Amino acid sequence: DTAVSQTPKYLVTQMGNDKSIKCEQNLGHDTMYWYKQDSKKFLKIMFSYNNKELIINETVPNRFSPKSPDKAHLNLHINSLELGDSAVYFCASSPRDRRRGYTFGSGTRLTVV
Amino acid sequence: AQSVTQLGSHVSVSEGALVLLRCNYSSSVPPYLFWYVQYPNQGLQLLLKYTSAATLVKGINGFEAEFKKSETSFHLTKPSAHMSDAAEYFCAVSGTYGQNFVFGPGTRLSVLP
Numbered sequence: 001d002t003a004v005s006q007t008p009k010y011l012v013t014q015m016g017n018d019k020s021i022k023c024e025q026n027l028g029h030d031t032m033y034w035y036k037q038d039s040k041k042f043l044k045i046m047f048s049y050n051n052k053e054l055i056i057n058e059t060v061p062n063r064f065s066p067k068s069p070d071k072a073h074l075n076l077h078i079n080s081l082e083l084g085d086s087a088v089y090f091c092a093s094s095p096r097d098r099r100r101g102y103t104f105g106s107g108t109r110l111t112v113v
Numbered sequence: 114a115q116s117v118t119q120l121g122s123h124v125s126v127s128e129g130a131l132v133l134l135r136c137n138y139s140s141s142v143p144p145y146l147f148w149y150v151q152y153p154n155q156g157l158q159l160l161l162k163y164t165s166a167a168t169l170v171k172g173i174n175g176f177e178a179e180f181k182k183s184e185t186s187f188h189l190t191k192p193s194a195h196m197s198d199a200a201e202y203f204c205a206v207s208g209t210y211g212q213n214f215v216f217g218p219g220t221r222l223s224v225l226p
Contacts, residue, residue, distance in 0.1 A: 041201055
């Protein structure tokens with residue numbers, strides 16, 4: 001069973017479109033995250049959710065919005081896509097005991113054309 | 114606040130040679146430290162972690178790391194490189210309770226035959 005699963009794995013879309021990426025974890029973790037990895041492999045946290053409450057919101061454009069219907073899901077919605085949004089987006093989750101580290105999904109490669 | 118630096122964005126070693134990937138951290142509180150590996154087109158996988166127990170930490174695939182508080186370092190080593198070790202390696206630090214989890218910029222390891 002996949003611990004943290006993201007869909008789709010690849011997403012190619014035109015500028016101006018609105019798209020969503022889904023994430024689900026079956027680990028029973030209480031916090032989920034979205035990270036953006038740029039072309040230089042640098043990882044930047046975008047959002048985290050703990051029990052449906054947004055607890056980290058870095059300086060990302062408000063075109064990006066996380067939505068968590070329940071503890072096991074954290075979806076990422078992106079409006080009015082721009083070329084600069086092209087990147088790999090990773091979902092992750094962590095338990096209450098953060099010493100155990102984060103578990104990552106396999107990533108969604110978003111290409112905006 | 115926590116931060117991480119990784120010396121060398123790209124490291125090349127010969128198969129069978131020692132692998133040494135450097136990580137230095139800055140933290141205002143006793144840190145938790147992690148090493149993650151990212152194989153091509155995959156997500157991040159936890160290699161090992163330091164959480165204030167033994168300073169020499171053993172991880173998967175023969176990797177180990179030593180926490181040196183005096184040097185604020187957490188370098189990753191492996192005695193003998195395999196071709197399958199070629200990947201991107203990320204060091205990460207968080208606060209004592211797992212807050213402010215921050216990744217370093219990553220080091221790409223190439224293994225030459």
